[in-house]
Ligand code: FES
């Protein structure tokens with residue numbers, strides 16, 4: 001292993017991980033009787049809703065001559081291609097009708113598939129499972145069964161509220177993710193008079209531990225300059241507030257803050273759209289502020305401001321990245337980013353060689369930085 005104390009040159013590889021669930025689009029964008037385009041991992045998708053309101057996701061290219069099915073029609077039962085009118089079952093992608101066939105032509109329709117993808121809807125989003133791509137030239141058959149259900153926002157009681165936010169980032173998924181886990185940009189990017197100034201920077205000590213497919217910033221009292229903490233302090237004893245932050249492959253950041261019976265949680269994802277474009281989606285859930293007018297608006301305002309600041313920063317950064325500069329990851333502030341790359345490499349290695357993934361962290365670690 002390389003000496004951890006010297007800066008490592010590191011260029012994100014922007015490899016996209018197949019075989020996981022991804023957020024395709026916010027629920028409200030998928031409507032009945034309308035076909036909506038989406039893109040995940042450079043895979044074009046068409047998303048719709050059937051008569052029961054259940055979402056479906058098909059490969060957005062007709063198996064006949066590649067016409068995007070999103071230009072076609074959906075009558076609530078079958079998706080019809082706009083070019084020669086082939087019809088497909090929205091859930092299985094199986095071909096149901098080829099209008100040009102005569103009665104005596106016995107083409108086996110049931111062997112023709114427009115690719116379909118497992119699709120679930122939770123917490124204001126449509127999730128789609130993207131399997132390992134089939135070898136080039138192999139057509140589609142039935143959809144792969146996902147090994148696990150789509151991720152959920154942590155919820156610690158029955159009644160709660162949610163809100164979501166989304167922002168496009170003009171960079172690879174790797175830059176989006178390491179930007180998300182990077183503690184050192186806070187004082188410079190996330191300044192606001194009601195929040196913090198760069199003078200509030202101070203030394204922090206955080207413990208991390210390995211968890212399956214990721215790492216956890218162990219339960220601790222949140223930094224005195226974190227927004228949800230400032231809000232929660234109005235409700236609970238400062239000492240009773242704890243927060244846990246998990247990162248889990250391929251792209252999940254889960255945060256849970258508890259203060260007695262009050263809780264606040266979020267699931268943030270950075271989704272690869274193409275190799276150099278990703279999207280950040282945040283869904284927050286909470287049972288605080290249910291009795292406070294404007295409580296959720298306030299929280300939304302704080303979150304929206306943060307996400308916008310990150311987005312604007314990455315827009316500027318992308319101008320620099322165009323020219324493929326050499327990059328560095330330093331200790332300890334960039335150690336989570338290093339773990340991310342190591343986790344990704346270990347995941348791909350295990351997939352390639354078979355067997356269990358070798359976790360890059362041997363055990364708990366304490367990191368120190370100023371932010
Ligand atoms: S391209 Fe779709 S029916 Fe021909």
Ligand SMILES: [Fe+2]
Pocket residue numbers: 179180185189190306310
């Ligand atoms: Fe940020």
